[in-house]
Structures are given as C-alpha cells and as structure tokens.
Amino acid sequence: MRRKRSGILPTTSPNSSRTGTGSPSGLLRWPVLPIVAGLLLSGCIQMAKPETFFELTPDSVKHKALQSRMFEMTDEKELLSASAAVLQDLGFQVEESEVDAGVLRAAKERSARSVWQEIAQGLVFVLGLFGQKAVIMPVDLHQQIGATLVTRHAENDTSRYTVRILFHRKVWKGDGNDGNTYIPPGQQSMEIIYDAEIYRQFFAKLSKSLFLEAQQI
Amino acid sequence: MNGRLAVFIAGVCLSLAACAGPQKPPEDLLALTDAQLKIRSFQTRTFDTQDSNNVLRAVIGSLQDLGFIIERANAPMGLVTAGKFAGQGYAGFVEVTVIVRSTETKQSEVRVNALFNTKPIEDPKVYQNFFTSLERSLFVSR
Known part of the structure; x- marks a missing residue:
C-alpha cells in the first residue's frame, strides 16, 4: 500500500525511475498520463461555441471607432497607395493588395524575446530543481x-472614404521541458492590438502624407 | 500492475492507430447529397442589389467588425478569405471564404463557407449570425 502511494507522488526524479529496478511503473505512467489527458482534452477545444464566431460583441462598435478614420477625398487609389507608403515607413512589407476591394495587407517580423520572460524562465527552472524536475518554460521567440x-x-458619397486598419500580433514560442516531457517549439498565439496610441500614430502619419485632416467616425 | 499495463497498451494502441494504412476514398466523395444541398441553402443569401462590389465591401466590413483578419480579397471574382483565432484560450482557428456573385435576376448572391479547426461548420445558426451582421454592414454603407 505504501509503495503504491509513493508511485503516485510526482517526486520521483527521471533518473531514479530509470535505474530503479523495482518500479518500471514510473517510466510507463508519466508519459502515458499526459498522452491520455491530451487526447481527452483535445475534445474540449471542439466544444467552443461556433455560433458566437459571427456574433457582434458589445465592444465591436468601440473597436471600430478606434480603428477607423474618415478622409475627405475622391481618389481611393491615392488613399490606398498613401496608406501603403505609411505602412512601409513603419517597416511593414505589403503582402496583399486589391484596389477594387480596397484591401491592403502588410506584415513585419520582429523578435519577441523579453528580458522578463527569460528571468521568469530562470526562476521556474530554479524552483523546478527543488522538485527534482527539469522544467524549462517556453518563452516567446x-x-x-x-x-x-x-x-x-x-453612405452613397464617394467624396468621403473611411479607412479602417486592424493591427494584430502572432507570437511563436520556443521549446521547453517539463520533467520527462519535451515541449516542442512553435506553439502559436495571436492577439488583436487594441492600443489606441498605435492607431492614433498610424492615422497621424497617414493624414500628414495626404495633407488632410482625419475625422473620427 | 495489470491496470498499469492496460493503460500502457491503450496508449500504444492509440498511437498505432495513426499508422493504419491509407483508406480507400468513399465512393460518394464527390456526390451531391441532400445534406449538402441543405447546407448550401443556409450558406447562401440573395440581396436586392446589382452592385456586387458594394456587397463585397460590406462583407469585408462585417468580417472586420467580427474581428476577422482579411487574408485575401479578389474583387473581379468577388472572393474574400479571412480567419481568426477563437474558442477556449484562442486555441482554435476559424476560416471563412465568401463569394459574392451577381445573378441574372439583377441581384447579388452571397455564399459563405466557414471552417473551425479545418472542420466545416454545419450549424445554420452560425451562418444566420453572419448574415445578420452583413445586413447591418450593408445598411450602414447605404
């Protein structure tokens, strides 16, 4: 009975379970449990409510106001090319453009390393050593x-155009380690940027390049 | 010990399931079934406007309102593809393709296809919500 309890506690170090002749269970149990748990949990992601994907949220109007400005001009092409030039000034590469639909897509790649995350990674590693586990937390790369x-x-008025820009950020994490389990790199996360200052700066630059005042919608 | 062995064997079986040989494609892979016709009917809506470019722009506008990122747009074809992360912890990915065509009856037809984690969404409510948002976007632009 006592032996069984000690097998359940996650204090067995990887080395002791490999060399220990009496308990091969440590070797079997720990990789299997995360696999089974992972398989069960992968079902939960599907349980997200698809009907909410196309529902407007109370914040939608606020976000639209943040991301849009109106310009009094008749030439949409000029507006698009000025926008492309501003994005280029900001270090973006234009990846997709469709004048007839008024669409422009641009991106820039940057390092996502942050000192705080690396400090946190170091702290977690040191804390993990007390639990006799090699824990390397994946950090943003x-x-x-x-x-x-x-x-x-x-509104039926081709002398005024609305420009709406949406900034977003995709982050890729590096690899890590959790005891016996290796965490592969490439874990991805995404967020839409709602920082008013970023949008304000973009529209200030665009107004300057068009010699026009941007109007709040 | 037997219990542990059973868990181990279950794990191995689950991993090996991936190694099964390629299955023959089902014979009705490209056949048009009743279910598909039904899905198409709630993925499609017609609007009383000839200006399909305006409808396309309204589609783009409503997708932006819904927090989608426009990936590709082709005005002559009336095509828009967009995507967003959604679901618990933003772990899932929603992809949407919209095609706007002008019909012979001087109307514009909008067809939407949405995928969640590469699996087609077949819930009519989802498409209804999209068209509600599109109608709002069309109404605002007029």
Missing part, C-alpha cells in the same frame, strides 16, 4: 505584426 487595411466610401 518570434512575432509577426500584421496590418489589414480596408477603404470604403461612406
């Missing part, structure tokens, strides 16, 4: 900042 810009004329 690389990021891609994307911008999608759309122009659209306003």
